[in-house]
Amino acid sequence: MRLRELRKAGDLTGLQLAERLGWPQSKVSKLENGKQTATADDLRRWADGTAHPNAGAELTSRLAALESHTRSWRRQLASGHRAVQETLNAEFARTETFRAWEGAMIVGVLQTADYARHIFTRYANLHRSPRDIEDAVRARMKRQVGLYEPGGRYRIIMWEAALHAMVCPPAVLAAQLDRLTGVIGMDTVELGIIPFGAPLRIPPANGFWIFDERLVIVEDWHAELWIDDASAVSTYERAWDTLQASAVYGADAHHLISRVRRELRADTP
Known part of the structure; x- marks a missing residue:
């Protein structure tokens, strides 16, 4: 205009x-x-x-x-995925409470290296970006150090669909599900899963991450949105709280993940 x-x-x-x-x-x-x-x-x-x-x-x-x-992904990925991961690592380093909602895949901070490798490969194919897959995986794995440091808090909710999504070979997904059961009970991690049959107060739309109360990052196909407007951040906080109310935790989450794991084993030749 x-x-x-x-x-x-x-x-x-x-x-x-x-x-x-x-x-x-x-x-x-x-x-x-x-x-x-x-x-x-x-x-x-x-x-x-x-x-x-x-x-x-x-x-x-x-x-x-x-x-x-x-x-835009076109600009961010001009030199590959590693730089994007390092930028995110800097945000994690200055964040005390990280909240995430993801409905389609395992949240990055909980991914195994093999699972992350397949995710990066698929996005590199989609965006036709430089294939620095191994560097990107190493950068993402650095982020997970925070899971074991006192003082940090990771509050993560995922839809059950993320546990089933075959974005990698079955053996890789099986190991990823084992990884999820391993973080349940950690002092720094609060992992909730929304079962398929759970009543939902809002649709399980695209994923987003909340860094303290200062920043929200939303991923779309063409770009990432970095939102720091207080009113908009509050909207995402309300969305997270609303979705969180449908999640199961602790032993219930463990049983749900284990059930998906058993079904995966049964379906694997």
């Missing part, structure tokens, strides 16, 4: 601005309609081309704010 305002204030058509900047007209249209992400250089040239050079700083500032909250 702001780009269109500047163009019109400069009394320019899209074609005229494109010719002035040496761009295809389609680029001007895509930038104005949000169908293409502008670079900082694009925005500076737009400001100059519309005779509003002072607007350049405003536009690049808006871009920086947008990118800090919407982190």
Whole structure:
């Protein structure tokens, strides 16, 4: 919207601005309609081309704010998955209470190395990103040191579907389920599982992670959303509390995971 305002204030058509900047007209249209992400250089040239050079700083500032909250996978994974994992490790290091909801796969901080390896491979295939799988796995495993350090608290809830998802070979999933039963009872971990038959107060939508009360990270197919607005964070906290009310813990969670583990063994040739 702001780009269109500047163009019109400069009394320019899209074609005229494109010719002035040496761009295809389609680029001007895509930038104005949000169908293409502008670079900082694009925005500076737009400001100059519309005779509003002072607007350049405003536009690049808006871009920086947008990118800090919407982190596209295309940009984040330009050099592979390891850098993303190291960024997350820094957030974990400064967090006292971590809350997570995951409905589709095992939460990263509880993954085995083999399970993580298959997850990273599948996402590298999806995003066509550099395949630094082993470096990414090692970076993710570093995060798990916090599970054994006093003072930290991990409150994790998962839908039963995450226990069944065959995103890896059966033997790898079996070992992953054994890992989950092993964390039940740890002083630093509170693991809840929502059974398939449990009544739900809200739909089990996409996963999210809450870092203390300051940050929420939501994963989508095209990007991660980093949310630090207090009101929005509160919404995710309410969503987590609502989902948590349907979860089972302790011995009940252990029995549920063990049942899935036995079913997996029965189905494995």
